[in-house]
Amino acid sequence: MRQSIAHIALVVRDYDEAIAFYVNKLRFELVEDTYQPEQDKRWVVVRPPGDGATSLLLARASNLHQETFIGNQAGGRVFLFLRTDDFQRDHAAMVEAGIKFVREPKQAPYGTVAVFEDLYGNLWDLEQFTGGRD
Incomplete structure (x- = not known):
């Protein structure tokens, strides 16, 4: 059996401010930024340069409960x-x-x-x- 962790979800307040921080300040790569209209959210994935194994899924908080964990x-x-x-x-x-x-x-x-x-x-x-x- 071969398994690995693909993504770690990180709850964020805003997609664009999170992308700006991870890409511009930490120099991560923006792997994907796709709008999902059926859920009115985006699938935003970033990862450190040189690491193809694990990435962060930047997940915008969608309710007050989730916002408490930002x-x-x-x-x-x-x-x-x-x-x-x-x-x-x-x-x-x-x-x-x-x-x-x-x-x-x-x-x-x-x-x-x-x-x-x-x-x-x-x-x-x-x-x-x-x-x-x-």
């Missing part, structure tokens, strides 16, 4: 982990783009890590692993 999808914990092959390059580019880091870079037993917020406040790790860790 920016808090993991209850205040780090929600997503962005692996890089060059921590210094990507950290510098993210700082230059105005990304807010809430924990500065540090060396850990598994590599280099810093915590940043996306446009809604969800926490992410930016990580460069060492020693064969994935």
